[in-house]
Amino acid sequence: DTAVSQTPKYLVTQMGNDKSIKCEQNLGHDTMYWYKQDSKKFLKIMFSYNNKELIINETVPNRFSPKSPDKAHLNLHINSLELGDSAVYFCASSQDLISGNTIYFGEGSWLTVV
């Protein structure tokens, strides 16, 4: 069973559209994250949630809106997509917020905006 699963894996869409990426973890973890990997492979945190509560918002444009209906799910909705949003988006989870805990990543969602 996949520990952190996200859908869709590939997404091609036009500028201006709205899209969502869904994420679920079956590890029983309290904390979930979204990371963005750009075309140069650079990885950066976008958001973290702990027990459905927003903890970190890394100055992401408000076109990006995460939603956590329960602690096992963290979805990412993106409004008015721009070319620069093309990237790989990784969902991840960890046992809790404590520094040093292992963060487990999903397989990634490849978003291409045309």
Next chain:
Amino acid sequence: AQSVTQLGSHVSVSEGALVLLRCNYSSSVPPYLFWYVQYPNQGLQLLLKYTSAATLVKGINGFEAEFKKSETSFHLTKPSAHMSDAAEYFCAVSVDTGFQKLVFGTGTRLLVSP
């Protein structure tokens, strides 16, 4: 602010040769350090992590890393490269913000030739 620097965006080795991927960190407090591997079109998988229990950390797939405070380094090594080790490798530090947050290096692409 805590950060990591990976020297060399590409490292090429022959099958059977020693693998050495370099990572230097910057941190004013004892850091938590991680190495992740990313195979093509896949997510990130934890290779190993340093959490101050032991300076020599053994990970999966025969990799290990040594924490050297005097050199602020956490280099990743493997005695004998396999073709299957070809991938992107990321060093990361857990930033001490009170909340778990990984800051990644820019990655090193390992190329293994027969």
